[in-house]
Amino acid sequence: MDYESEVKQRFLSPNRVKSFEEGIAGVVSGESSDRTLNVWVRFQVQVINGLIRTIRFNVYGCPYTVAAVDWAAEWLEGRETGALLDLGMIDRRKELGVPVDRLGKLLLIEDAAAACQKKLERLTTQDGN
Amino acid sequence: MDYESEVKQRFLSPNRVKSFEEGIAGVVSGESSDRTLNVWVRFQVQVINGLIRTIRFNVYGCPYTVAAVDWAAEWLEGRETGALLDLGMIDRRKELGVPVDRLGKLLLIEDAAAACQKKLERLTTQDGN
Amino acid sequence: MEAKKIYLDYAATTPVDPEVVEAMIQCLGPDGDYANSSSSHFFGKSAKVHIDTARGQIAARIGAEVDSICFTSGATESDNMALIGTMNANQHRGRHLITSTLEHKAVLDTAYALKDQGFEITFVDHDEHGVISTQQLATAIRNDTVLVSIMHVNNETGVLQDLAALGELCQERGVLFHVDAAQSVGKVPLNVADFSVDLVSLTAHKAYGPMGIGALYIRKGMKIAPMIYGGEQEWGYRSGTLATHQIAGFGKAFALADPDQEGPLLAARRDQLWAGLKVIEGVSLNGHATKRSPHILNVTFAGVEGESLRTSLADVAISAGSACNSDVPDPSHVLRGMGLSDALASSSLRFSVGRFTTESDIDYVLKRVREEVLRLRELASGAPEWTVS
Amino acid sequence: MEAKKIYLDYAATTPVDPEVVEAMIQCLGPDGDYANSSSSHFFGKSAKVHIDTARGQIAARIGAEVDSICFTSGATESDNMALIGTMNANQHRGRHLITSTLEHKAVLDTAYALKDQGFEITFVDHDEHGVISTQQLATAIRNDTVLVSIMHVNNETGVLQDLAALGELCQERGVLFHVDAAQSVGKVPLNVADFSVDLVSLTAHKAYGPMGIGALYIRKGMKIAPMIYGGEQEWGYRSGTLATHQIAGFGKAFALADPDQEGPLLAARRDQLWAGLKVIEGVSLNGHATKRSPHILNVTFAGVEGESLRTSLADVAISAGSACNSDVPDPSHVLRGMGLSDALASSSLRFSVGRFTTESDIDYVLKRVREEVLRLRELASGAPEWTVS
Ligand SMILES: Cc1ncc(COP(=O)(O)O)c(C=O)c1O
Numbered sequence A, B: 001m002d003y004e005s006e007v008k009q010r011f012l013s014p015n016r017v018k019s020f021e022e023g024i025a026g027v028v029s030g031e032s033s034d035r036t037l038n039v040w041v042r043f044q045v046q047v048i049n050g051l052i053r054t055i056r057f058n059v060y061g062c063p064y065t066v067a068a069v070d071w072a073a074e075w076l077e078g079r080e081t082g083a084l085l086d087l088g089m090i091d092r093r094k095e096l097g098v099p100v101d102r103l104g105k106l107l108l109i110e111d112a113a114a115a116c117q118k119k120l121e122r123l124t125t126q127d128g129n
Numbered sequence C, D: 001m002e003a004k005k006i007y008l009d010y011a012a013t014t015p016v017d018p019e020v021v022e023a024m025i026q027c028l029g030p031d032g033d034y035a036n037s038s039s040s041h042f043f044g045k046s047a048k049v050h051i052d053t054a055r056g057q058i059a060a061r062i063g064a065e066v067d068s069i070c071f072t073s074g075a076t077e078s079d080n081m082a083l084i085g086t087m088n089a090n091q092h093r094g095r096h097l098i099t100s101t102l103e104h105k106a107v108l109d110t111a112y113a114l115k116d117q118g119f120e121i122t123f124v125d126h127d128e129h130g131v132i133s134t135q136q137l138a139t140a141i142r143n144d145t146v147l148v149s150i151m152h153v154n155n156e157t158g159v160l161q162d163l164a165a166l167g168e169l170c171q172e173r174g175v176l177f178h179v180d181a182a183q184s185v186g187k188v189p190l191n192v193a194d195f196s197v198d199l200v201s202l203t204a205h206k207a208y209g210p211m212g213i214g215a216l217y218i219r220k221g222m223k224i225a226p227m228i229y230g231g232e233q234e235w236g237y238r239s240g241t242l243a244t245h246q247i248a249g250f251g252k253a254f255a256l257a258d259p260d261q262e263g264p265l266l267a268a269r270r271d272q273l274w275a276g277l278k279v280i281e282g283v284s285l286n287g288h289a290t291k292r293s294p295h296i297l298n299v300t301f302a303g304v305e306g307e308s309l310r311t312s313l314a315d316v317a318i319s320a321g322s323a324c325n326s327d328v329p330d331p332s333h334v335l336r337g338m339g340l341s342d343a344l345a346s347s348s349l350r351f352s353v354g355r356f357t358t359e360s361d362i363d364y365v366l367k368r369v370r371e372e373v374l375r376l377r378e379l380a381s382g383a384p385e386w387t388v389s
């Protein structure tokens, strides 16, 4: 495979991999997986005042998936939590140079982020009670 | 083709090719040919006292045929005319190293010799009249 | 800075041995024996000497008669010719072909093509190591079975079939037997006089000969239809100008390919590699522990995605399975056929060692594999059960 | 004492150009780009560069798109694939094939094999020089005609067909058009953009490239069935590991094969040869005086048996016609097809000149031919009429 240099760089040296210790305040995690696509993605996001302060991830997947998760984590960090539903991997695919037949894998990244958002919503609702 | 060295030698430098001038005493000629076999053979034999004193030939044919005619002429020279019916090319083929699929061509050499013999017989008969 | 690069993909192809290159060059340029070996002039005869020599070398390597070696463009063509040519020429015997799901695509896809043409195919069973027993083959044979096609050394796992037993069964049952031996020569002994076989596919480029030349051993008396028509070279079995330099190289390569000498050296490198790999957690061997060729090691790294592992090991030339025509290989049909899940099959790598592999190459590769497996495992920490079993 | 030996059989095969040998060697030994170009590792990628470059060079030489070049083992396979693949894939259109009796055996024998399988063949007429007119082709085309296969340069006579006119007719009539151009490249211009053609057979070894590698140009959109199944190389048209060094050499050879530059040089040698031959009594030219390739001269020596003439000229490599697989060629089917008697056909020789033919080579050959023709005529003096007409 001839990966674009951004994919290569992100795949070979992803940032934000080391997981949070358990029990850190404001950290939720969300994951998604698809066995037929051979992909599993998990984000851990630490939200402070509605902003994603820190994000960590783990991923089992092909280099494109790893690179895209790394990009997504970087992009999310510092944004409002609404961004978890706004990754836009369909548009992002081409910029990263990911072949269209990998799109399914990329969409799982959106699912994992959305799972975090769902947890956050539940937390907020619980807090509000 | 890998001709046996005898075939090669005889083909490249056949003896007894130059024809007799016309009208020389005791000379008869006999020929045979087969268009499908792409062969024509002619012997001229000079018979003196029942012996083949000198023989000449011409031939249109493959190298094996040329070599076999050359051999036949050499063999005949000095023999009694009966030898014209006794070339035995079937036996001679292997010794000369001629492939069996050329046997038909070799048998035409016998025919040409036999044609000489026939002419000689007619001559003798005429003489006897 | 040029990074270190190690080639461990000898099962995909081998470099051409320098002695073989020499033999090839003798048949090329204007001063070489470049002529058409079918030509009856002296240039043609000189070329023919190389063909005859090579045919003898190849025949000798597999214990065959010289005129049972029919040159082709490689094992792919040989496999096609063996299957298509035999099935087409023996329709009076039946229309049933037996092969296995472990075969190379050159056999499998040809079998499918024959199926489309109305022939019947049975895939014989095998055990979890990929070994086919005579019992399993016996079950598959029918009265209308024409041909059994089973490979000698599997190109993904290195698993070795018991040709003597399978061949004997075929003979008893009056069924023709084809063996794809593309991976065998120079690694394991292969002598057609030792067992009952009708057709054997060979290729030069897996044994330090050139790519694009191979042969089909055709037992005397076999009836097989040609696939390529024309000048009636190779007794009419396979037309086309014989490629003198290719055949000369093929012959030389096979003359050099002595399994008794090279097999132990290959086994030593492979064992060194396995000794270093098996101590990594979650690493398992695919194939059979003893019935195998010395040059191939197929290993599953549970919990590590295969494409990522291969990409991380960019300095080590290895393969996901067979060299295939796609950047994203489907999980190996061979490993899945042996019972691995899709995930585990795609977490597997084929390492194949060869004549030029050194001990320090293996040391380097072991270091790199350990590093990357650990890195990717950490990246995937927390991944679900299906990635590891 | 080593006798002088002159090679005038370039139509049978050419020596590999030294620059081509260089390109091939780069893809061989342990330091070369020897890997399997289908492998996704860096060694594989390096090999693929050679394949891509060569495909570009070959495409450029015939004005084709890069991805319409499908590699094969030579023009024999290309011809087989063109005919069998097209007829099999287009049975809904019909089962009728048109070709000519002047074709190479790779086309003729394939046509006969198709006939055995129930396809119908028509041999189109041609004039006494071996030229096929559009009128003649028009007569042969039927409603169920699928394919017309006509060669560009005849390998025995050098006669050149008018592909533009024949192709236009095929297009008008909705019939596919295959051209065997094995003899063309580097001798006469051939540009698939200049005329309407669907398939073109190419080979490297007639143009100073290696034996055993060729290509089939397949126009985009053409429907053709594969003949060899397996790893799905070449878009699935032709499976089998691509032979990197062979393809690299093929590409380089075609890059060098410029007919505008070489054609006139070849024509000069051929004309020198003909000027010296035509003054010998009973010598006549076979083929067409102007519609011809510059590298072939086919001559009849009336009254001189052909095998004897070739044997006498043991120091000159020439051919009775095509390089065939038999020491005793049947009289050329091409010459007989052009109306020569069996005797005259077998009294004919093909001289073919090439890149390394010198003026003094031709002088020597002329001297030798004259000597031997006279010697054999004297030997055959008195021979019947049928040997000379
Ligand atoms: C077992 C097996 N069969 C057939 C082939 C095809 O051989 P080739 O590359 O000579 O066409 C290969 C290798 O690619 C192989 O490993």
Ligand SMILES: Cc1ncc(COP(=O)(O)O)c(C=O)c1O
Pocket (backbone or CB within 6 Å): C240, C241, D011, D012, D073, D074, D075, D076, D077, D079, D104, D106, D151, D153, D154, D155, D180, D181, D182, D183, D202, D203, D204, D205, D212, D214
């Ligand atoms: C016109 C023509 N077609 C086909 C071929 C066969 O080509 P190859 O030798 O590449 O199989 C040849 C030469 O042998 C030829 O001259």
